[in-house]
Amino acid sequence: xxxxxxxxxxxxxxxxxxxxxxxxxxxxxxxxxxxxxxxxxxxxxxxxxxxxxxxxxxxxxxxxxxxxxxxxxxxxxxxxxxxxxxxxxxxxxxxxxxxxxxxxxxxxxxxxxxxxxxxxxxxxxxxxxxxxxxxxxxxxxxxxxxxxxxxxxxxxxxxxxxxxxxxxxxxxxxxxxxxxxxxxxxxxxxxxxxxxxxxxxxxxxxxxxxxxxxxxxxxxxxxxxxxxxxxxxxxxxxxxxx
Ligand SMILES: Nc1nc2c(ncn2[C@@H]2O[C@H](COP(=O)(O)OP(=O)(O)O)[C@@H](O)[C@H]2O)c(=O)[nH]1
Ligand SMILES: [Mg+2]
Numbered sequence: 001x002x003x004x005x006x007x008x009x010x011x012x013x014x015x016x017x018x019x020x021x022x023x024x025x026x027x028x029x030x031x032x033x034x035x036x037x038x039x040x041x042x043x044x045x046x047x048x049x050x051x052x053x054x055x056x057x058x059x060x061x062x063x064x065x066x067x068x069x070x071x072x073x074x075x076x077x078x079x080x081x082x083x084x085x086x087x088x089x090x091x092x093x094x095x096x097x098x099x100x101x102x103x104x105x106x107x108x109x110x111x112x113x114x115x116x117x118x119x120x121x122x123x124x125x126x127x128x129x130x131x132x133x134x135x136x137x138x139x140x141x142x143x144x145x146x147x148x149x150x151x152x153x154x155x156x157x158x159x160x161x162x163x164x165x166x167x168x169x170x171x172x173x174x175x176x177x178x179x180x181x182x183x184x185x186x187x188x189x190x191x192x193x194x195x196x197x198x199x200x201x202x203x204x205x206x207x208x209x210x211x212x213x214x215x216x217x218x219x220x221x222x223x224x225x226x227x228x229x230x231x232x233x234x235x236x237x238x239x240x241x242x
Contacts, residue, residue: 004038006088006090006109008039008092010026010094011096012042012096013044014046016053018096018097019041023041027039037063038063038064041054041058041064042078042082043069044072044074044078045069045071067081067082075183077179091164092164093162094161100120100161100203100204102161104203116191116196116197117168117169117191118163118199119156119198120201121155121203123156124201129204129205129207130207131205131206131207135209135210142223149223149227150223150231152185152188158185168194172187172194180218180222
């Protein structure tokens, strides 16, 4: 593939039931747009058939490329690995579990006219969200902590649909270190330090699962790490100047 305009990065962990549907959906959305595009699947050490199903799809479709490793490292690591391999001017991260309606993805790309990164927000007035009450409470609670600890002004940092100008983020990615779910917080906090413009967009989501306690604790621990590097060590600020 030579000049690529749009790259998708699709993190996947044990998504054998939905990976092909996700790829088909994205392919369908961009196919008619006369864009040159690629879809980079990052199989994050899945234990099921995610890898073989993604490879099977890629063998039929020249736009799809599969990166795979055996050890599960976390969504942040998967997304970062994929981003570093992209060739497009615009990079879109999208979850592979079909919880989010990916049909609107071109609107996110178009909205880059108004900013450097366009993120889906569950709490945008035009969003349509269905999720268990417990998850809703956890999501709000996490956002309160994110705002308090990082100074972010965003109502939601966590949705797995984000479009960005690659040139604005190429220096940022090597400075990120969170491997799991709090990765998005770190990405947006550092984008803010760089003075990048963040645009929030509505999304349609149907989240079925709640979080496991272990994942939540890890997320909180990672969030404290981000706040400590940001507010106490000024670690990101120093690395930006360097
Ligand atoms: N659970 C989990 N998902 C991962 C991991 N690495 C990549 N992912 C992918 O990241 C996306 C979001 O994960 P998910 O558990 O659905 O998060 P949620 O939507 O916030 O509940 C999915 O496409 C996963 O396949 C990982 O280590 N754990
Ligand atoms: Mg999900």
